[in-house]
Each structure stands twice: as C-alpha cells, then as structure tokens.
Amino acid sequence: MGFDDLESGGAEVGMAAAVAEPAITLVESSVIETVDQILNDAVEANASDIHLEPQKDRLRVRFRQDGVLVDHRELPVDMAGALTNRMKVLAKADITERRRHQDGRIVFDYKGTAIDLRISTYISIHGETVVLRLLNPRSQLLEMKHLGMEPRMLRRFIEDSLDAPSGVVIITGPAGAGKTTTLYSAVNYLNNPHTSIITAEDPVEYVVDGISQCSINTRIGRTYEDTLKHIVRQDPDVIVIGEIRDLFSAETAIQAALTGHKVLTTLHTEDSIGGLVRLLNMHIEAFLISSTVISVLAQRLVRLVCPHCAEDQNLTPHQVGRLGYEPKDYPELSFKHARGCDRCRFTGYKGRVGVFELLVLNEAVKDAVVAQKSSYDIRRMSIETTGLITLLEDAIQKGLQGLTSFDEIMRHIPRLGKPRPINEIRRLLEN
Numbered sequence: 001m002g003f004d005d006l007e008s009g010g011a012e013v014g015m016a017a018a019v020a021e022p023a024i025t026l027v028e029s030s031v032i033e034t035v036d037q038i039l040n041d042a043v044e045a046n047a048s049d050i051h052l053e054p055q056k057d058r059l060r061v062r063f064r065q066d067g068v069l070v071d072h073r074e075l076p077v078d079m080a081g082a083l084t085n086r087m088k089v090l091a092k093a094d095i096t097e098r099r100r101h102q103d104g105r106i107v108f109d110y111k112g113t114a115i116d117l118r119i120s121t122y123i124s125i126h127g128e129t130v131v132l133r134l135l136n137p138r139s140q141l142l143e144m145k146h147l148g149m150e151p152r153m154l155r156r157f158i159e160d161s162l163d164a165p166s167g168v169v170i171i172t173g174p175a176g177a178g179k180t181t182t183l184y185s186a187v188n189y190l191n192n193p194h195t196s197i198i199t200a201e202d203p204v205e206y207v208v209d210g211i212s213q214c215s216i217n218t219r220i221g222r223t224y225e226d227t228l229k230h231i232v233r234q235d236p237d238v239i240v241i242g243e244i245r246d247l248f249s250a251e252t253a254i255q256a257a258l259t260g261h262k263v264l265t266t267l268h269t270e271d272s273i274g275g276l277v278r279l280l281n282m283h284i285e286a287f288l289i290s291s292t293v294i295s296v297l298a299q300r301l302v303r304l305v306c307p308h309c310a311e312d313q314n315l316t317p318h319q320v321g322r323l324g325y326e327p328k329d330y331p332e333l334s335f336k337h338a339r340g341c342d343r344c345r346f347t348g349y350k351g352r353v354g355v356f357e358l359l360v361l362n363e364a365v366k367d368a369v370v371a372q373k374s375s376y377d378i379r380r381m382s383i384e385t386t387g388l389i390t391l392l393e394d395a396i397q398k399g400l401q402g403l404t405s406f407d408e409i410m411r412h413i414p415r416l417g418k419p420r421p422i423n424e425i426r427r428l429l430e431n
Contacts, residue, residue: 031082034075035090039117039132041072043110048134048176052087054080054127066303066352067176070345077126084121084128091119098128106132118203135205141188142181148354150397150429153389157297160360162186167294168257170244172267172275178301178354179266180205183240186264187211190238198234200227201242216242228252232261241265250282257292270414271391272296272359273375273382280372290366298357298391302398302408305336306344310402313337319406323396324418336402353403355413357391379417389428393419397429 038061042050047063054060059075075083088095091104106117116135121128144154161169169186171179184206191197191210202216202224212234214227225248231239232252243266244250253263269275275296279289314334317327325333338348359365364385368378382388395413398404400422419425 031079031086034079035083035086038072039108039115040110042132042134043108043115045072050130050132050134052080052083052130054124054129056126059083066347066349067301068303068347070347080127084130087119087130087132088121093119093121099123116203135203141206141208142185144185144189147182147185147356148398149356149358150389150394152429153356153358153394156360157295157358158189161295161297161358162189164262164294166257166260166262168253168263168265168292169294170265170267170275170296171299172269172272172296173299174268174270176301177299178352179299180242182297182299182354183242183264183266184208187238187240190262195237196235197238197240198231198236199240199242200224200231201240212236224249232256232259236261238262238264243267244279247282247284250279250284254284254288254292258288269298271379271416272298272357272388273379274298275359276369276378277375280369286370286372290361290369293361295358295360297359300355300391300395300412301352302355302395302404302412303349304351304353304403305405306338306341306348306350308343308350309338309341309348310336311339313406315406322410323406324392324415330422335399335404335406337405348405349408353398355391355395355398357389357394359388360386362386387428389425390417390419392416393425394429396422397425 038050042063045063045065047065049064051062051064051069052059053062054077057077059077059080061072061075062069063072085095087106088102088104090106090108093102093104101123102121104119106119108115108117118133118135120131122131144158149157171182173179187197187208191208193210197211199211199213200216201213204213204215207213214222216222216224216227224245228241228249239256239261241249241253241263244253253265256263267275267278269278275298276289276293279293280286312334313336314332320327320330320333338344340346340348344350359382362385364381365378368381383390391413392415395404395409396419399406399409
C-alpha cells in the first residue's frame, strides 16, 4: 500500500468517525435522560430509596415506597454499565473501579429544589448494584401530635421526657422505622429563642432554622469522635446525637446528661428494654444509665390501609391466636383490609403511621437496671409499674381503629409477650 492509499484510507476512517460521533452523543444523551428520568420519578413517587439491580437478562429498577420495594421499570442489561458510570460521575466516584464497593453523594436539581442523595455501589455477580437514598428537603417536619402516638402516650412523652430539665431521651428501632422523623419532631418541639440546640448527624436529613447542625464528613476528618469532643464546648442546652454507635458516643451522651444537658439520640434495638440492655452491653455502668436515661421510645412504621378501598375483615380464630389472644374470648374481632384501587396503585395501602412503645424509667425500673436484671424481668416490671404499652398492644389499637391491617402487624411488629385485654389497652391509651 502506497502513501496515497494510506491517505485515502485515513480519509475513510475520518469520515466513519464523523458519522459515528453523533451516534455516541446520542447514546450518552439517552443515558443522561434515563438517569434524570429515574431520579425525577423517584422524587415524584415520594420514594425513600432507588435500587438499580443488574440481573442475568435485564436491569431491574425498583423504588422503596411506604417501606416496601415496588417495581418501577426494567431496562436492557447492556445499559447497566453506562447508567452506573453516569451515577458515579454525578457522585464524583471512581468510574474505573469495578472491583470494590463505593459510596458517594449526589445533589440533584428537581424543579429548582436541591435533592440530596446518598449512593452506594455494591459488586454483585451480574455487575454493580446501585442503591440511592433520597434525603428529600420537601419532607416536612411533623408536629408531635401528627406522629401517630395515642393521646395519653403523647402527653406522657412530652411532659415526662421532653420537658425534663436534663437527661438522655433515646429513640430506638430498626433502620427505616422513622426514628429520624420522631427525633426531629422532638427537636422542633424544643426549639425556641431561649434554647441552644446543637447536633451531630451522619448526614443531616432535616434542616431546621434556629439550631446548629453538623454533618459528619470522615473524608476531611470531621468524625463523630472529633465532633462530640467539641460539641459540649458550644454551651448547648440540648444536644442531639444522630446515633449512639459505639462506646465513645454512648459515654459522651451520658456525661453530657450528668453535667445538666438534655440529650436526644437514637439506637438500633428491637424494643424499649433493648435500648437499656444495649447500653449495658456497651459496658456503660448500670448506675450511670439509671441516673441519666429518662425514657426510651421504641417505634415501627406500618402502612395505612387505603381509605378509598378499605373494607372490614373479621379475623379468623387462627389470626386471633397469632395476636396472642384466646379465640373464644374475641370471636368477632375485626380489622380493616383493602382490595387495592387506582388511588393506592392497587397495593391496598397509602402512607404510613408510627407504632410506639414508651418506657419512662421510674425507681423500680432503675433499681432493676442497677441490679442488671434480665430484659424479661425489666419488661415485666415496666408493664406492672410504669403502665408500659408494648409495640404489639399499640399496633392492635391501630388495627381496631381501622388504620392498619393484620398482615402489616404480623410483618413489622415484634411479639415479645401476650398483650393485655383489649379494654385494658384502650383504657391505658385513650384520653
């Protein structure tokens, strides 16, 4: 091949490249549009999480709505790599790294509102799975009365816990139980011009006017440990620790309460008694727990039955037995059940409500903690002496009110003991 032939071949290649370039731009544009559409759809659906999961023959996109994963759409599996890379670019993650899990953050503009997303990539056998958690600033702070607490429990939580001059208030439950919403409702209640409130969170999920909020950033050395060392030097009245995750954060909360501060924090435990046991297992001295912890509020979220398609459901004897009752005592127990309609996307549910268990420590419970009694003994003493209403009992009350279904109660609520008679539960919870 001569020089002229090479020039001719080069021209042909150049023409091919010129033709191919719009196609490449078109593919990139399609990927960008697809990612933007998924993020827009998630915000509009009020989803809390987005899951992009490559399968053997497709890319599955699911949203978590009202705590349940629902299918959103399916895409060709060969789009998975391009979509993942686009999200990595937005999160400033390493697009060349496909062997290790990564984390990042995306700020997405939705109709002029900045939506904060936390992204996590996970290496699976079919490719990188991507999960995005939406921290939606459109979410409104709920007033305490809108959380779903029964009147008597709400009054007690405010008067005996939040209005106390000092001490530790713990909100506990598994991930996705609504702890942060309850925590910030309490912060909002305490927020006034005469109170200094300071927080340490990972990350900040609600921005509240009038308080000092700090978002943990380990990449620049702004760790929980470093932040908590400085937090008590800011002359606060109320300290909010996003989560007690280790001995250091637990000791900081206890010491702050001992020096006259009010501390609000969260823990991951199954019930209210588990919050006390968890602190003991962290090797916090029992006498320090009993002298600083005011209350432990355990909670779950259950879906609300759609009011547009709800109908009565008489529980079977087997279902009554699963609630912990003798079927002969409640032969006509009735909850609500929903068929599903277009207003609830044919799920039968629309929205969620909190189920709560409030333990306010009295002297008997404090003595049991100091004596390091078993969780069973502390629970029994709390029910007998403090009027503790269990998660199951509060859920049964909400079922009887037609708010949630038997299936939701079975799916979310721990059954750690037999519930009291229904009339007794109503007497303890209602006005």
